[in-house]
Amino acid sequence: xxxxxxxxxLATATGLVAFxxxxxxxHAAFSASPGRMNASSQVAQPAAANxxxxxxxxxxxxxxCAICHGDHREGILPAFPPLVGIKHQMTDQQITTLIHSGKGxxxxxxxxxxxxxAALLQYLASSTEITPAVTAGAGANRKGIQLTGExxxxxxxxxxxxxxxxxRDAMGGETGPDLTQSKLVLEDKDGSQISGVVREGRIExxxxxxxxxxxxxxxxxxxIRARVTAAASMKGGRRGVAVSDLQTGNVEAGKxxxxxxxxxxxxxxPTGDLAGVARRHEGLQLEERMLxxxxxxxxxxxTLPSGEKIAGTLAYQDEFTVGLRDKDGSYRSWPxxxxxxxxxxxxxxxxxxxxxxxxxxxxxxxxxxxxxx
Amino acid sequence: MKLVHSPGLAAIAVLALLAGxxxxxxxxxxxxxxxxxxPESWPLxxxxxxxxxxxxxxxxxxxxxxxxxxxxxFQTNQSAEIKSSxxxxxxxxxxxxxxxxxxxxxxxxxxxxxxxxxxxxxxxxGHRGVAIYKGWLYFVTPDAxxxxxxxxxxxxxxxKEIADVTKGYWTTLAPLIVKNHVIVGVSGDFDNLTGYLRxxxxxxxxxxxQWNSTPPVGTPNSTTGGMTWMTGTYDPELNLxxxxxxxxxxxxxxxxxxxxDHWTCSIVALxxxxxxxxxxxxxxxxxxxxxDAVETPVLVDADFHxxxxxxxxxxxxxxxxxxxxxxxxxxLLTTPYGPTNWALGIDKDGKPIPNPDKEPKPDGRLxxxxxxxxxxxxxxxxxxxxxxxIVDAHPSWSIYFAKPADGEYGWAGADYGxxxxxxxxxxxxxxxxxxxxxxxxxxxxxxxxLTTDSGLTITGDAEGNVLILATSDGKTLWHAGTGASIQSSxxxxxxxxxxxxxxxxxxxxxxxxxxxxxxxxxxxxxxxH
Numbered sequence: 063x064x065x066x067x068x069x070x071x072l073a074t075a076t077g078l079v080a081f082x083x084x085x086x087x088x089h090a091a092f093s094a095s096p097g098r099m100n101a102s103s104q105v106a107q108p109a110a111a112n113x114x115x116x117x118x119x120x121x122x123x124x125x126x127c128a129i130c131h132g133d134h135r136e137g138i139l140p141a142f143p144p145l146v147g148i149k150h151q152m153t154d155q156q157i158t159t160l161i162h163s164g165k166g167x168x169x170x171x172x173x174x175x176x177x178x179x180a181a182l183l184q185y186l187a188s189s190t191e192i193t194p195a196v197t198a199g200a201g202a203n204r205k206g207i208q209l210t211g212e213x214x215x216x217x218x219x220x221x222x223x224x225x226x227x228x229x230r231d232a233m234g235g236e237t238g239p240d241l242t243q244s245k246l247v248l249e250d251k252d253g254s255q256i257s258g259v260v261r262e263g264r265i266e267x268x269x270x271x272x273x274x275x276x277x278x279x280x281x282x283x284x285x286i287r288a289r290v291t292a293a294a295s296m297k298g299g300r301r302g303v304a305v306s307d308l309q310t311g312n313v314e315a316g317k318x319x320x321x322x323x324x325x326x327x328x329x330x331x332p333t334g335d336l337a338g339v340a341r342r343h344e345g346l347q348l349e350e351r352m353l354x355x356x357x358x359x360x361x362x363x364x365t366l367p368s369g370e371k372i373a374g375t376l377a378y379q380d381e382f383t384v385g386l387r388d389k390d391g392s393y394r395s396w397p398x399x400x401x402x403x404x405x406x407x408x409x410x411x412x413x414x415x416x417x418x419x420x421x422x423x424x425x426x427x428x429x430x431x432x433x434x435x
Numbered sequence: 436m437k438l439v440h441s442p443g444l445a446a447i448a449v450l451a452l453l454a455g456x457x458x459x460x461x462x463x464x465x466x467x468x469x470x471x472x473x474p475e476s477w478p479l480x481x482x483x484x485x486x487x488x489x490x491x492x493x494x495x496x497x498x499x500x501x502x503x504x505x506x507x508x509f510q511t512n513q514s515a516e517i518k519s520s521x522x523x524x525x526x527x528x529x530x531x532x533x534x535x536x537x538x539x540x541x542x543x544x545x546x547x548x549x550x551x552x553x554x555x556x557x558x559x560x561g562h563r564g565v566a567i568y569k570g571w572l573y574f575v576t577p578d579a580x581x582x583x584x585x586x587x588x589x590x591x592x593x594x595k596e597i598a599d600v601t602k603g604y605w606t607t608l609a610p611l612i613v614k615n616h617v618i619v620g621v622s623g624d625f626d627n628l629t630g631y632l633r634x635x636x637x638x639x640x641x642x643x644x645q646w647n648s649t650p651p652v653g654t655p656n657s658t659t660g661g662m663t664w665m666t667g668t669y670d671p672e673l674n675l676x677x678x679x680x681x682x683x684x685x686x687x688x689x690x691x692x693x694x695x696d697h698w699t700c701s702i703v704a705l706x707x708x709x710x711x712x713x714x715x716x717x718x719x720x721x722x723x724x725x726x727d728a729v730e731t732p733v734l735v736d737a738d739f740h741x742x743x744x745x746x747x748x749x750x751x752x753x754x755x756x757x758x759x760x761x762x763x764x765x766x767l768l769t770t771p772y773g774p775t776n777w778a779l780g781i782d783k784d785g786k787p788i789p790n791p792d793k794e795p796k797p798d799g800r801l802x803x804x805x806x807x808x809x810x811x812x813x814x815x816x817x818x819x820x821x822x823x824x825i826v827d828a829h830p831s832w833s834i835y836f837a838k839p840a841d842g843e844y845g846w847a848g849a850d851y852g853x854x855x856x857x858x859x860x861x862x863x864x865x866x867x868x869x870x871x872x873x874x875x876x877x878x879x880x881x882x883x884x885l886t887t888d889s890g891l892t893i894t895g896d897a898e899g900n901v902l903i904l905a906t907s908d909g910k911t912l913w914h915a916g917t918g919a920s921i922q923s924s925x926x927x928x929x930x931x932x933x934x935x936x937x938x939x940x941x942x943x944x945x946x947x948x949x950x951x952x953x954x955x956x957x958x959x960x961x962x963x964h
Contacts, residue, residue, distance in 0.1 A: 218555060222577070226560035230625050234849045236725070237806060268878060273514045302849050303799070303836050310798040346851070349799070349834070354854045380876060380898045382914060413854055416832045417774060421792075421800050 119185025122178050126161075126171055135186070136215050144215035144281060145186060154183050216285030219278055227269070232289040233302060237268065240302040241286055242293035245347065253283035266356060305345035308428050316430030319423050324415065326427075329408055332434050340435045349428055353416075358409035362386050365402040376405055463569040464524050466614050470671055474929040477523040479666075480564050480609035482926060486668035486731040487817040490927035493889040494934035495949060497905055500891065500913045506935060506948040507544030511537065516922045517939035519564035519609065520814075523928045528937075529567065529586070530944065533559040533577050533607075536589060541930055544946060550589040554578040557605035558622070561922075563666065563812075564609035566617065568637040573617050575606035581619055581635060595640045597621060603628055609666045613676060613707040616643060620663025620678070624725070625845045627652055627684045630661035630699075634710060644710030648680045648698045658692035660684035661699040665729035665812055670745070673762060675704045675713055677747055679729035682722050687795045687837045687848025695720040700728045702749060702757075704764060714764030719753045720786055723794045724777065724835060725806045725850070726753040733817050733824070739767055740865065748864055750815050750826040752808030753777075755787055756867050770867030772860055773830045774803040795837035795848045805833035805852040813883035814924035816892070818906050823861040823870055825892055825906070829879040831855030855879050857897050861909060871909035875902070883924025885936070893936055895921035901938050901945070917945065 124133070127145070135145040148157065158179065164170030174182060221230060227238030234240035241247050250256050257279040263271030274282065320326040330336050343351055350356075360376040364384065374386030377393055384403050385395035396403075464478050472478050474492055482488055495503060511517065513532055521530035521539075527547060528539045536550040557577030566573040571592065572584045579598040584591050597619055598604035603626030611618045617635040630648040635641065648661030660683040667678035683692055683699035698712075700719035705712055718728045733748045739758070747761035754775035758768035766785025778787035793800050807829060815826035832855070837848030857879035861870045875882075876897030885893040891912070892904040899920050903913040919941025926937045936947045 222555070222557075222559040225625070226558045229846060235846060236624065237852060239851065240849060266878065270514070270516065307797050307836065307838065308799070350851060350853065353801075353832075353834070380896060380900060381874075381902075381911060382900065382916075413832075416801065416803065416854070417776070419801055421796075421798075424801055425798055 116181075116185065116188075118178060119181035119183075119188075122174065122182040123185050126174065126182075130168070134214075136218060144218075144277065146211045146215040146281060148186055148277065157183060157186065212281045212284035213288040214285075216278075216281035216283070217288075219274070219282055220285050223272060224282075231292075232286055233293060242290045243302045243346075247286060247290060250283075253280065256283050256286060303346040308345055308349060308425070309432075311422070311425030311427065311429030313426075313429045313433055315422075316426035316428065319427055320430055323418075324423065324427060325411065329411065336431070336434050338435060340432045344432075348431060349424070352427060352431055353424070354412045355409060358407075360405055360407040360409070362403055362405045364396060366396075367400065376407075379405065464567055466568065466612060469612060475523075475526075477521065477926045477928050478567060479522070479612070480520050480566070481666065481668065481731065481814065482520075484613075484669040484671065484734070485817075486733040486814075487735065487819075488731075488814045488883070488885050488924060488926075489816055489818060490885060490887045492887055492927050492929055492934045494929070495887070495891060495936065496889040497891065497912055499949060500903055502949055503903070503913055503936075503947050504950060505915075506933075506946040508946070509537070509539050509544040509546070509944040511535070511942040511944075513942045515559070516561070516920070516941055517944060518561040518607075518812075518922045520924055520926055521937060521944065522565060522567055523926070524567055524586070526930060527586075528944075529565050529572060530939075531562045531564050531574065532942070533562045535562075536565060536572065536574055536584070538586070538589060539944070541928065541935070541946070544944070548589040550574075550584065552576075557600045560605075561607050563607055566610035566612050568612045568615075568617065571637065573610045573612070573619075573635075573637070575608060575610065575619060577605050577607075579604045579606045579621065581606075581610070581617070581640070583637075583640060593640045595635060595642075597633060598623070602626060606664075608664050611666050611669065611676065612637070613669050616707050618667070618676065618707065620665070622662050622664040622681075624660070624662065624682070624684065624686060627659040627844055629659055630663050630680060632663050632678060632705070632710065634707070646703075646705055646710040646712065648701070648703070649683070649696070656691070656693055658683040658696035658699055660686075660696075661701070662727070663729070664727070665731070668732050668734050668747075669707065670734055670761065673704075673745070674706060674708070675761070676707045677702060677704050677732040677734065677761065679703075679727065679732055679749070681727035681729055682719075682725045685843050685845060685847035686725050687723055687835060687846060687850065688841065688843055689721055689723045689794060691843045692721075696722070700726060700753070702728060702732050702747065702759070702764075704761065716757075716759055716764045716766070717786060718749070718751045718755065718757055719789070721789055722753070723789070723837075724753070724802060726751070726808055728752065729812065730810060731814050733815065734761060735817055735819070735864070737819065737822070737864075746864075748817065748824055750810050750824065750828070750862070752804075752811060753787065754804050754809040756824070756862055757785065758864060758867075759785075768864075768867055772826070772862055772867065772869065773809045773828050773858070774832070775809070776801070776803045795835035795850065797836065797838035799834045799836050801832060801853075802835050802850075803832050804829060805831035805855055806835075806850050807831065807852070807855070807879075813881060813922075814885075816884040816886040817864075818886040818892075820888070820890070821861075821870075821906055822864055823886075823906065824864050825859060825861045825884045825886060825894075827875070827880055827882055827884055827894060828858045828860045829855050830858060831879070859884065859892070859894055859902075859904065859909065861892075861906075873902075873904055873909040873911075880921065881923075882921035882938070885925035885927060887927060893925040893927075893938070895938065895940075899940050901940070901947070903936075915947075917941075917943070919943065 131145045162172045229235035232241040246255050260272050263269045362376040363373045365371050374388040377387045378385035472483050515532035519531045521528040526541050528541045534553050538547040554577050559577045570586050572586050574582045578600040581595045581597050583593050598621045604621050604623040617637050620632050631645050633645045634643040649659050650657045662681035667676050669676045680701045683696040698715045700722045701715050701717040703715040719726050728751050735746045745761050747759045749757045754771050756770050756772045769781050769785040777793040779790045780788050782788050810826050817824050833852045835850040841847045857875035859873040863870050878897050880897045882895030890906045892906045895901050899917045900914045917940035921940050923939045938945050
């Protein structure tokens with residue numbers, strides 16, 4: 063089905079300028095589907111009678127770049143990067159060098175010079191209006207959200223790689239949290255936090271690490287930001303848990319449970335470790351921590367065959383290896399069959415509580431914890 | 436399958452290949468061969484039609500497994516994790532990640548061809564593998580198309596649309612070949628869509644039949660959903676395929692879909708020639724927790740409480756182990772195999788009775804298991820010698836929320852896993868009692884299970900260790916750290932008299948075997964069935 067898509071691309075190009083054969087071999091990664099292109103009403107403006115820099119730039123892009131980088135600079139991932147937002151990544155000089163010399167599978171285009179070059183650079187800097195597939199098929203009760211430029215490119219990336227877990231609209235899906243209410247997302251001023259999580263993954267939460275380029279990460283962050291903005295303005299249809307949802311419990315009953323049946327008081331104190339806990343955490347985050355604090359540390363004492371004992375924070379444990387960080391912060395490990403070791407995980411008390419809780423217990427406990435400000 | 440045995444012939448074959456022609460007609464896999472796969476092949480996603488994921492190979496034993504080592508590894512060099520089961524036909528392995536197929540020499544791990552056609556639409560969450568019919572491969576794409584390719588070189592013969600990606604469908608599964616049917620299912624949880632199975636003609640790609648698991652979208656007071664995203668099993672005697680269906684939609688809110696919501700979260704038996712429903716059995720009536728019942732419907736012919744039975748067994752995502760009589764879909768046994776707290780009890784038909792108070796609520800409900808379930812798509816294994824049904828289980832707790840503001844479309848709520856761990860559980864199918872448990876770590880493992888006739892259980896732990904356990908008692912016999920999480924189910928095959936166990940971790944495929952060499956003294960005689 064290559065030919066169809068190819069023709070479609072060519073047709074687009076010929077609509078812009080008299081078609082000139084591309085100077086480079088076409089490596090475009092064709093979708094394996096019968097010629098379905100993202101239907102989008104917006105294509106680069108055809109050249110008008112009075113050429114302006116705008117449409118010279120657009121025509122130049124269509125002629126030289128669109129075949130690989132997409133009609134709307136959205137890229138054809140993973141082979142061809144989006145160029146939306148490229149000006150945030152590279153200087154005009156760097157882009158010029160790249161255009162003239164090429165890189166990897168990208169051929170050099172030394173013929174793009176002077177007025178055309180300036181117009182192309184200006185075109186690459188302009189914003190673009192795309193409605194990406196992110197809003198497609200979202201059902202009659204959802205409005206497609208117009209995303210521009212980087213966010214649109216990020217939307218395509220997000221849909222492929224992130225939507226299954228985080229939801230197509232970033233508001234939570236299969237196992238992944240609602241990113242529009244994520245503390246990390248909301249507090250991340252320059253995108254570095256979000257990018258870090260994407261690049262490194264969150265092993266403990268089953269989030270894989272992704273190998274995106276810097277421009278891809280910028281576009282993803284832009285998409286997530288756009289979703290945060292959209293979510294904040296949505297009426298109804300909203301997923302996620304608000305602080306106000308978690309106010310159904312009874313404070314007194316919760317206090318009683320804390321000190322009695324819950325066994326919380328065995329390890330915790332409202333004036334000690336939990337003093338001010340409700341100022342540090344709220345809502346769903348507080349409830350999740352209450353049920354199981356994921357970052358709780360375990361300690362371990364390893365007894366070597368010599369009888370020497372080494373204590374530290376448990377750093378790794380599987381069936382075959384036990385590792386700890388000693389008091390100096392050094393990591394040390396041993397085969398489990400060669401040493402005796404005893405792990406102390408106070409957090410396991412939380413796991414033992416799961417089958418014992420009623421839902422009311424949880425709501426009451428939440429009510430009580432929320433008074434510890 | 437007789438492969439080339441004499442070096443002379445092999446040389447001629449190589450020369451012929453180099454010359455670009457092939458006088459030796461490759462023994463294309465005829466559908467009849469799928470009924471009795473040879474030890475030199477793994478021609479279906481589950482290895483055979485039963486879904487037992489059990490190998491009759493006996494070269495690697497509890498006694499010699501200590502000497503097991505890596506024969507080769509294949510690196511996809513992609514960040515996508517391998518979730519597929521390779522197929523093995525005529526010495527060539529075919530396996531996938533979304534948008535990619537590799538054909539790899541099963542003897543050496545070198546690539547023969549690689550198909551790589553990125554799609555920009557549809558979720559790229561995972562891919563389970565290809566199907567093979569004669570010399571053709573069948574491959575589904577994230578944008579919900581079925582592609583038929585030439586197994587020789589990966590060239591595309593035809594492409595058919597399975598579903599409309601713009602509506603929210605996508606596809607991930609390995610198709611099932613039954614006679615002259617290529618049977619595919621669909622995925623799509625984010626929209627209120629009808630789930631279905633569709634059968635294609637393997638030669639022309641024409642649609643033969645379609646079976647819808649739920650009524651048309653817009654039918655008042657009825658459900659949508661029931662996606663069919665995992666490969667089913669087949670009983671040639673009964674001429675029935677058995678398939679699991681996914682959760683209803685809206686996912687977490689059941690208000691607009693009162694009643695049981697047939698046929699979501701169900702095991703269905705269909706005639707493969709017509710797509711007609713013979714029977715259905717709903718393991719989670721009126722599900723509000725996203726517990727697809729697509730886990731392998733394992734077919735076992737054995738004694739049950741003193742009577743020979745044709746059974747179907749499933750460790751379902753909802754936390755219960757089901758044994759059915761597959762001739763009629765009647766329950767023989769239902770029992771939880773880990774923590775569950777969402778049912779009031781079991782009804783007369785063996786179905787859990789959902790507790791309405793455990794439906795998601797605005798202030799949350801504590802639910803076991805979590806949304807990923809007590810097990811998920813990774814394969815369990817049935818070992819007939821011990822009568823053990825061995826599954827990678829995931830005891831877990833979570834909180835589920837839904838409120839009117841969440842609407843009645845797609846997800847319609849939110850849920851959050853609180854805690855989980857992994858345990859390999861060996862279930863006695865006659866009683867549902869757990870004979871042994873093997874802890875595999877915090878968070879849980881993504882490894883499926885394979886058993887062998889020599890008494891080995893191959894699986895993996897949460898840290899990326901490949902584990903080989905004794906099927907009799909679950910004790911560890913061998914392990915190897917692979918450096919990435921395991922998200923697939925093992926397979927086994929034999930080539931040139933050498934048994935291979937195959938696992939994957941991250942984007943790497945591993946072939947494990949005993950050392951090659953003149954000393955074969957400790958190799959037991961090879962039995963093939």
